[in-house]
Amino acid sequence: MVEPGDPAALEAFDGLSALEVWELLQTGTPRVERWAARLASTNPERDLERAQAVGGRFVIPGDDEWPEQIEVLAHAGQQARRGGVPFGIWVRGEANLRQALAKSVAVVGSRACSSYGEHAAAELAAGLADNEVTVVSGGAYGIDAAAHRGALAAAGLTIAVLACGVDVSYPKRNTALFDRIAAEGLIVSELPPGCSPTKLRFLARNRLIAAGTLGTLVVEAAVRSGALNSAGWAEQCGRAVLAVPGPITSRMSEGAHLLVRERNALLVTSIADILEAISPLGTALTSYPHAPDEPTDGFDLEVRRTLDAVPVLRPVPTLRIAVTAGLDAETVKECLETLADADLVEQLPAGWRLSPTHRRALGGT
Structure with missing residues (x-):
């Protein structure tokens, strides 16, 4: 009612x-x-019968599978004229809702996504599934569907939170996807069976997506979008807000960039970034990316200057290398011996040149 x-x-x-x-x-x-x-x-009895006909049930506070974390909505305020804790949740599927949401991440974004966004959503969802993280989304076209499919492709658990009844396929073209999610994961809704979606119901649905998960990942979103509404709910519920960067020329990435620039969202480029954000403080830490070690990393400046002055193919005498490097001949001689011991240069009768091993490493012959 x-x-x-x-x-x-x-x-x-x-x-x-x-x-x-x-x-x-x-x-x-x-x-x-x-x-x-x-x-x-x-007619509550009719609603229960319709849910049971599709393998559904009604979960209320106090039940074994009631996800207590959504009760944070009692103190999370309102957004877009919606708010509060639901009286109960309709659930379709075999998995336990509370257990499925215990380690979960929402992956949301634009319906009219780019191929880049679709690929990123599927890959990240599959990676989360590989790490036994449940992927939660809204079952819509675009990013939502890609996230669900990515999790399913990795044999992971995924939950579709709908703005209609659990027996209603909306959008219709995702019917096969919903059937697979119901068979292998869960379909969830606050609305009773048979209900159709409305704009306000989508906005109300977003608060469940955000409150039920450990974090909300926005893959692609326009500045005005439902995905940013979900991110706003995540902020108000004290959950992690994550965003995938996109091309600066893409309108579909403007919302994600806005979250990073102005709303303190964490920029995400890998599964490791997501796992660190949703894990207890001090665990699952990631290291900053760095370039591969170079053979000369441990050498001092004079040795590196000498190596830079050694020709690739045509050998030259030590004095010529010293002039090019701007060092005295005695210092260059010591540096060349160090480089020869490291198999970076070789000495021929006519002088010094890079070793075959180092030439191959540089992509030469």
């Missing part, structure tokens, strides 16, 4: 249990008139 996250309902029913709310709605008192229009068409 009540729309998910309805702020008017949150105020009117503050402090009441679900059963007390149901009884109040049936009294017809003036302060609940706005919801009375749905009373005649509300």
Whole structure:
């Protein structure tokens, strides 16, 4: 009877249990008139039967698989006129919802994504699945679908949180994907079976995606998008906010770049970055990327200057190398001996040149 996250309902029913709310709605008192229009068409028994027909169930607080972390929504405020903890969650699939969400990351983004964004979402989702992290998304076209498919391809667990009933395939072209998610993962919704999506229901759905996971990863998003709404909920719930960088020429990456530049999101380029962000402080730490070690890294400046002055193929005498390097002949002679011991140069009757091993390492003949 009540729309998910309805702020008017949150105020009117503050402090009441679900059963007390149901009884109040049936009294017809003036302060609940706005919801009375749905009373005649509300049939809880029918909803349960429809859910069971597709392998679904209704999970409420206190149940074994109720994910307690979503109760942070009681203190997370509102966004886009939505908020609050759901009275219950419809779940379709065999997995335990609480256990599936215990180590999970939301992967969200634009429906009209680029091939780059689609590839990044699928690869990162597959990598998360390989690390036994549940991938949560919204089942939409674009980034959402790519994330679900990436997790499934890696034989991982994925959850689709819908803005419609768990028995409704929206968008319709993702029906096969939803069937596979229901068979291998979970389909979740705050709305009863048979309900169709609306704009406000999508916005209400986003708060569950953010609150139920350890972090929200935005792969691609426009400046005004549902993905940024999910990121906002993650911020308000105290969850990690992550963003994948994209081309500076791409409108679909503007939202991700905005999150990094102005909202302190963590820039993500690898699975290691995500795992560090969602792990307890001080664990799963990643190191900064660095270039491969070079053979000359341990040498002092004079040795490196000498090596730079040695020709690749045509040998030259020591004095010629000293002039090129700007060093005295005695110093260059010692440096050449050091380089020869490291198999970086070789001495021929006509003088010195780079060794065959070093030439091959440099891509020469």
